[in-house]
Amino acid sequence: MKARLPLIAALIVALTPMSAFAQAWIGNADYSEGVGIRAGNLELHPSVGAEAGYDSNFFRASGSNDTSERVIDVWKLRVTPSLTLGSLGQRRLGSTTPRTLQFSGGAFASFFQPIAVDSENSEVSERRNVALGANANVHVFPQGRVGFDLLGAYLRTPQTEGRSDQDLAGEGFNRDSLRGGGGVTWRPGGGLFEWRAGYMLTYHFFENETYRSLTNVHHDFNTRGRWRFLPRSALLFEGGYGLVRYTRADTQQTNGDVARARLGFHGLVTYHLSLLGMLGWSASFYEPHAGSIAARQYDSLLANAEARWFIQPKPDLDAATITSGLSSVALGYTRTFSNSYYGSFYQRDRGYVNMTMFLLGAVAGGIDFGVSRVAYPDVQVVGTTGFQRRSFSQLRLDGQVFAEYRFTDTLAANATVQYDQVSSELVNSEDLGFKRWQAYLGVRWFM
Secondary structure, three states: OOOHHHHHHHHHHHOOOOOOOOOOOOOOHHHHOOOOEEEOOEEEEEEEEEEEEEEOOOOOOOOOOOHHHOOOOEEEEEEEEEEEEEEOOHHHHOOOOOOOEEEEEEEEEEEEEEEEOOHHHHHHHHHOEEEEEEEEEEEEOOOOOEEEEEEEEEEEEOOOOOOOOOOOOOOOOOEEEEEEEEEEEEOOHHHOEEEEEEEEEEEEEEOOHHHHHHOEEEEEEEEEEEEEEEOOEEEEEEEEEEEEEEOOOOOOOOEEEEEEEEEEEEEEOOOOEEEEEEEEEEEEEEEOOOOOEOOOOOEEEEEEEEEEEEOOOOOOOOOOOHHHOOOEEEEEEEEEEEEOOOOOEEEEEEEEEEEEEEEOOOEEEEEEEEEEEEEEOOEOEOOOOOOOEOOEEEEEEEEEEEEEEEOOOOEEEEEEEEEEEEEEOOEOOEOOOEEEEEEEEEEEEEO
16 A cells, blocks of 8 residues: 555646636636626626535545455535636627726635545544635737737645545645746737747645655746638647756656647538647657656657537637537547656547536536546666566546526526546556546535
8 A cells, every 4th residue: 555655646646637626617607607796897706605415435446355445435515615807898898999908817715524424434524625726817918919918827736545544534645736927929910810929837836745756847838829711710730848847856757848739720610510620749858867767758649639519500719608608519539648747747548528508598517528548658767677667558437417507697506426437457566446426416606
């Protein structure tokens, strides 16, 4: 089990994006926002939600014969106040004049309390925790020939995995992520062509001293563009160069650089059917140091493809939201490469299907289901002989169903069901596979 703790930390943490939220409506204005409150030139959308639910495998244990892998199920209570705010929209202002300054932002705090189903595991209640998040975006001349943007975000992500049966109340893999950056956008020709160049700094900090050596900084120099060559079609391009730097000299992780580039197409083929396809390449340049793992490099394809059917006609390529009544069904595939805390990187191939629905101004919901293959390279410490951990892959299933019924413009009831499953090869005789169900019922007040 001692070997399993850092291994679970590396695998679970690496696959949790900075945009991950506990509740479906957090970070999604389509679900979260109501009529709003006007405060000067800003529009505020406060919300508070409470949920009660069940988690079938709180620690993502494999359920193997090893007693330290015993599955523990819990009841959960989650309470989440949040606030989103932004500049007044053109419709609320009653004007079509382009704005010179546009602001959006938000913050949330999500408290959760686990309660063991079996009183024998009552110590698990000490794993209560709070997820926190805040973000802000400013766009200057968002429709001008030359525009500027600044953004900042903070996210605290609690992680409960990695306990042993002797330490149900112990620390997890809680971490804090801080992100900031900006860019310049050039829009000649009335906006038919758009080109942005920017920079992003991301800092990941691990609160548990055991994993503090994974703390790192990412520098990302990026560019992207779009050329509308038909009224409802556009060519897309993006590229970037990233620097991964770990802050502790005693880390086993490798610093390195990553280059990437993609080209693609986004088109509204009919008023109902939208197609998106991007293809590119990425290459890594990791460098080992004394006491680190040996460097392994990625040099392969990046891909993204999606077909989306809008149940109601969609007039253009720009944002379609659930609040506009544009329900849709999508089928897609992504191939990505990311920095990892197990080895230097991992490759992920994921196929997915999702549906969003908004009916009669009272029912909102969505279904997401994905199948992924996640591949990790072998891991060897510099200066040693033989591989400490061989390369392996995992098959992952993930699914979520969310539905909300709005009794009034400010009060709603919702239900969420989530499923996760991992089928994994043994790693150093460790079984990393698991199955996990979560189900919640809740109420939410919002404006």
